[in-house]
Structure formats: C-alpha cells, structure tokens
Amino acid sequence: MKNPLESLPTTVVMGVVLTVIMVLVAQGIGS
C-alpha cells in the first residue's frame, strides 16, 4: 500500500483534519 505522505494533497488534507482534532482537544482541556 502506498504511504499517504507520498501524496502532497493527502498530506494537506491530513494536516487540516489534525488541526480540527487539535482545536477540539484544546476546547476539551479548557472546559
């Protein structure tokens, strides 16, 4: 199976998804 990091668009999408997760985790810690 191809490593998803070999695709630049997939890398960017994963980065955006991780950003959303980070915001939710930060909100959870802060509340």
Add this chain to the structure above:
Amino acid sequence: MMIDDPFLLHLVRWLHVVSGVMWIGLLWYLNFVQVPTMPKIPDELKPAIGKHIAPAVLFWFRWGAASTVLFGLILAWMNGYLGDALAIGLNGGGATTAMLGIAMWFGLIMAFNVWFVIWPNQKIALGIVDAPAEKKPGSARTAMLFSRTNTLLSIPMLYGMVAAQNPPF
C-alpha cells in the same frame, strides 16, 4: 519567571516569527516546489539542484528551525507560560494555552525531525558525507517522508500559534 519589558517581548517575538518564516517557507518550498518538480527536470540539469540549491536550502532550513525553537522557548518563558504550555494546559491556562502547547509540541517534534532525521539522511542522499551508493535512495526516501510529516504538522502548528494570539473561542 516573567519578563514583561514590552520592547524585549516584541523583539523576541519578531525574531521567533522571522525565523519561523525562514524555516516553514523553505519546508514548503521543498514540498510544494522542489520535490514535485524534480521528475520534470532534465537529467543533465538535476545536479544543479542536488549540488547547489538543496544544500543551501538545507543550511537555512535547519538553522531557521533551531532559531525558531530557541526564540519561541525564550518568548514563552518571558511570558511566564512555558510550563503550562508544555503541559498542554493540563495545569491551567485554559483552551488557548492548551492549543498553544499542542502547537509547541508539534513544532518541537518538527525541529527534532529536521536535525536528527532529515538533515542526517539528506547528507547521505546528497553526497555531503561519504556513504555507500546503495544507501542513498533509502536515505532520500526517509528524508522525504519526514519532510512530508513536517508539512502535515506545520498546518496545525501554525494554526495553533496564530489562534493562541487570536483565539477562535
């Protein structure tokens, strides 16, 4: 510890941001421009990238990473939130500190990758150090994948850094 001299704070933050632009700018140049363009470059021109451009990029890239982390840690220490941020807000400080802390850890992981994975492997791939020829493709691939990992992490890292100044909540 808290140093609240406005001039020193603005100076250190400016140095942190300028260093970060150097680092992430070159990271994105590598991932968005150089790596995707390499297959389209005629073979006789490729040494110009490998022997001249890439080593210069990697010089400014790794020292940009080092100074970004150095000034970032100094800035957080001066502001008195270094410990709370590194504990991702679990000791207090709220959602903003938690987000800044997660972003700081992403940045620290990225800087570690630059100095201890990408740079040593690029030295082998580019022939800056002596290594058997058969090691070069593996080193180049490792460097590329960790560079991509850093590109992935740079997105939440930059969001967290900016959002800590202008929180969305």
